[in-house]
Amino acid sequence: MKAFAREQIAGWLGRPVSQLVCETLLAPTKFSAVRISKRTALALGLLALLSAPLRAEDDAERATRWKDLSQAIFGDRQLLDGAGVMSLEAPARAMDASLVPITIGLSGAEKVKALYVVVDGNPSPLAGTFRFGPLADPRTLKTRVRVEQYTLMHAVAETEDGRLFATERFVKAAGGCSAPSAKDAAAAMARLGQMRMRVDGTPEPGQPATAHLLISHPNNTGMAMDQVTRHFVPARYIQDIKVTQGDAVVFELDADISLSEDPAITFGFIPQGAAPLQVVVEDSARAVFRQSFPITGQGS
Numbered sequence: 001m002k003a004f005a006r007e008q009i010a011g012w013l014g015r016p017v018s019q020l021v022c023e024t025l026l027a028p029t030k031f032s033a034v035r036i037s038k039r040t041a042l043a044l045g046l047l048a049l050l051s052a053p054l055r056a057e058d059d060a061e062r063a064t065r066w067k068d069l070s071q072a073i074f075g076d077r078q079l080l081d082g083a084g085v086m087s088l089e090a091p092a093r094a095m096d097a098s099l100v101p102i103t104i105g106l107s108g109a110e111k112v113k114a115l116y117v118v119v120d121g122n123p124s125p126l127a128g129t130f131r132f133g134p135l136a137d138p139r140t141l142k143t144r145v146r147v148e149q150y151t152l153m154h155a156v157a158e159t160e161d162g163r164l165f166a167t168e169r170f171v172k173a174a175g176g177c178s179a180p181s182a183k184d185a186a187a188a189m190a191r192l193g194q195m196r197m198r199v200d201g202t203p204e205p206g207q208p209a210t211a212h213l214l215i216s217h218p219n220n221t222g223m224a225m226d227q228v229t230r231h232f233v234p235a236r237y238i239q240d241i242k243v244t245q246g247d248a249v250v251f252e253l254d255a256d257i258s259l260s261e262d263p264a265i266t267f268g269f270i271p272q273g274a275a276p277l278q279v280v281v282e283d284s285a286r287a288v289f290r291q292s293f294p295i296t297g298q299g300s
Contacts, residue, residue: 121151133249137268193289
């Protein structure tokens with residue numbers, strides 16, 4: 001799927017996401033050139049094909065949108081009803097459209113190797129793909145996403161035998177991708193890539209544990225305008241997160257602009273010994289951030 005996103009859909013557009021948005025919405029306005037990954041080219045390809053009407057969509061239109069999106073992401077693979085396999089929790093009406101909390105639960109009825117988070121109405125619908133390694137306990141996963149308009153949100157679980165299970169949630173929120181950050185831009189860049197992690201309790205080897213990871217990163221979408229300069233803030237966002245213990249993978253995340261500012265991820269893992277958790281983050285500017293966290297019950 002990653003190869004599909006990065007290679008095929010990119011050919012649908014001849015220029016970056018932010019450039020297309022700026023040309024369409026504010027042609028006379030100057031804007032900064034930005035470097036956009038081919039994953040976001042997928043998003044704009046989908047935006048061009050599936051862009052939302054100015055009026056609210058009805059149920060039939062939302063169903064059609066999801067059908068087109070799922071075809072673009074998963075091809076002709078069948079999506080099975082996720083009832084009894086997984087759940088998706090999100091606020092019916094979000095307090096902050098740029099920081100919408102979501103929780104994905106897995107019942108354990110199926111052995112899941114990957115989770116896809118799709119915010120149907122976003123310019124970049126595929127918010128993230130989590131791929132689980134041998135040390136993952138994927139039964140509960142929490143993160144925060146941006147929501148640009150009232151929309152369905154989908155979580156899709158891929159099992160080890162290749163089946164896909166889907167569940168959905170309707171969320172009322174708007175402007176999460178295009179709203180300017182309320183935080184000081186210089187301060188945000190000064191702490192770029194800094195991380196914190198907290199592990200609940202005192203983990204025992206071989207027993208499920210829960211960790212909470214926070215990454216300092218503005219995750220600029222390229223769609224928000226600087227309120228002082230009136231120029232668009234260049235896109236710069238986290239693309240890849242990898243968490244390991246020793247040589248074993250807990251999870252890998254392939255992300256895009258729909259992940260929130262200062263991404264927060266709560267995840268489960270099965271510790272093997274007392275080795276620290278290693279986190280490696282790469283953003284769209286090809287900057288790489290690394291940090292090691294001891295497995296303790298104390299904040300790090």
